[in-house]
Amino acid sequence: MELLHLFRQFECDRNVYVGESAPKRQEAKKTSEAVSEPSYEQMEKDAKRHIAVAEGILKDVEDFSGFKIDRKDPEKVYPELRKKPNLQLAISRIVQNIVDLQQAIRKRDVSLVKLGMSSNTLRTYGPEYYHPKYGVTSPGDPLFAVWAPTKESYSYAKKGKKKEKRESQELSPEVQIAILAERYHELNPKNRRYLTSKGVPENELKDNDTEGKKEIEIAKNKDRRERSAISRDILALVRRVKPIKAGDTEVYANVAIQRSENGENYMLVIRDPSLPNVWDVAYIGKADVRNAKREAGKKVAPDVAANYASYKLDETEVASKTA
Amino acid sequence: MDEDTQKIADLTKALDQSIHQLKKAYNEYKEDADHEKEDPEALLDDL
Numbered sequence: 600m601e602l603l604h605l606f607r608q609f610e611c612d613r614n615v616y617v618g619e620s621a622p623k624r625q626e627a628k629k630t631s632e633a634v635s636e637p638s639y640e641q642m643e644k645d646a647k648r649h650i651a652v653a654e655g656i657l658k659d660v661e662d663f664s665g666f667k668i669d670r671k672d673p674e675k676v677y678p679e680l681r682k683k684p685n686l687q688l689a690i691s692r693i694v695q696n697i698v699d700l701q702q703a704i705r706k707r708d709v710s711l712v713k714l715g716m717s718s719n720t721l722r723t724y725g726p727e728y729y730h731p732k733y734g735v736t737s738p739g740d741p742l743f744a745v746w747a748p749t750k751e752s753y754s755y756a757k758k759g760k761k762k763e764k765r766e767s768q769e770l771s772p773e774v775q776i777a778i779l780a781e782r783y784h785e786l787n788p789k790n791r792r793y794l795t796s797k798g799v800p801e802n803e804l805k806d807n808d809t810e811g812k813k814e815i816e817i818a819k820n821k822d823r824r825e826r827s828a829i830s831r832d833i834l835a836l837v838r839r840v841k842p843i844k845a846g847d848t849e850v851y852a853n854v855a856i857q858r859s860e861n862g863e864n865y866m867l868v869i870r871d872p873s874l875p876n877v878w879d880v881a882y883i884g885k886a887d888v889r890n891a892k893r894e895a896g897k898k899v900a901p902d903v904a905a906n907y908a909s910y911k912l913d914e915t916e917v918a919s920k921t922a
Numbered sequence: 923m924d925e926d927t928q929k930i931a932d933l934t935k936a937l938d939q940s941i942h943q944l945k946k947a948y949n950e951y952k953e954d955a956d957h958e959k960e961d962p963e964a965l966l967d968d969l
Contacts, residue, residue: 642927646934653937656944663952683954689940689947696937703930 646700653693660690670694772836773852777872779836780853783829784871784879786822793818830867830881859884 657668669675673695680687784790793801795811804811837856843849845862855868864884871877 642930642934646930646937649934649937649941653941653944656941656948660944660948660951663948663955683947683951686944686947686951689944693937693940693944696933696940700930700933700937703926703933706926 643704646704650697650700653697657690657693660686668694670697673698772840776833776836776851777853779829779833780869781872783826783833783869783881784874784877786826786829787879788819788822791822826881830869830883833867833869834865834883 657670661668664679666677666679668677668690673691675691677687677690680690793815795804795808795814797811799808799811801815804815833854834856837843837849837851837854841849843856843858843865845858846860848855848857853870853872857866859865864882867881867883869879869881871879
């Protein structure tokens with residue numbers, strides 16, 4: 600019996616299980632690590648206990664000497680201690696230690712909150728089950744004991760989630776459409792001033808500067824592609840608010856959208872929110888690709904825009920939609 | 923052990939050392955103050 604005990608002790612000390620399968624050895628290693636390393640909860644408790652002890656001594660010093668120690672300023676010099684450099688140094692050092700330790704504890708809690716904001720896994724399992732390095736763990740897992748956060752950090756994570764929800768609700772689809780509409784107009788190649796990598800404006804390019812012309816064409820194409828993506832994003836937002844039936848038109852503060860009779864294509868009239876009299880027309884759809892290429896980005900004068908009778912884009916309607 | 927936890931462990935260790943230093947310096951300070959009470963002339967040195 601004694602021999603068996605010594606044998607097991609040997610295995611435990613060296614993280615080996617003689618005669619066992621590899622998974623069991625792995626499991627033994629995990630258990631051994633969990634036993635040898637204190638949990639985060641224990642460490643945090645220990646850190647807070649040390650802070651409390653240090654605070655107690657600082658209070659004693661204050662009571663005895665009659666001056667107040669600034670807990671936020673480790674570099675503060677106390678005239679009362681001008682003949683006691685050791686005490687001055689010890690106070691500075693301990694205040695610095697307390698500040699650093701409190702920051703480290705807070706930082707760890709905050710990183711957990713950030714984790715909660717970004718990870719779907721964390722939302723599913725809760726912060727106490729997820730660690731960036733160890734992944735999803737459960738209370739039965741030895742690794743869980745190594746890093747498990749405190750209840751306090753869990754409550755931070757919950758607050759973080761609430762905040763995220765509120766923020767995402769703040770931007771209504773109408774506001775998002777307005778932002779996208781403004782960006783759509785900003786990227787109109789006709790409104791932009793393009794420069795080559797050498798700083799030459801497009802209108803000052805020489806005929807033989809093929810390199811410069813190529814650069815500007817690439818930049819314009821990039822803007823066109825982004826505008827095309829924006830028009831699709833606007834359509835997606837509008838459809839999220841209310842699906843458009845074939846042949847119908849929906850009017851928002853900055854955008855009017857008409858769906859074709861066959862339901863395959865959409866035509867968007869996008870108003871520049873910062874320049875209410877400027878409109879652009881964009882086409883989205885399989886059959887109108889050629890038209891889209893030709894028409895997208897075309898600036899439409901207000902009277903021309905008004906000719907799109909089906910859009911009913913008179914100011915009163917726009918105003919009522921805005922309200 | 924992740925980086926943040928390791929930092930907390932290291933800082934706790936440093937705080938532990940600082941506590942010992944502060945205790946020592948405080949005791950010296952108290953002893954000196956007690957001696958000064960016994961010897962009022964020593965107070966004049968502080969002026």
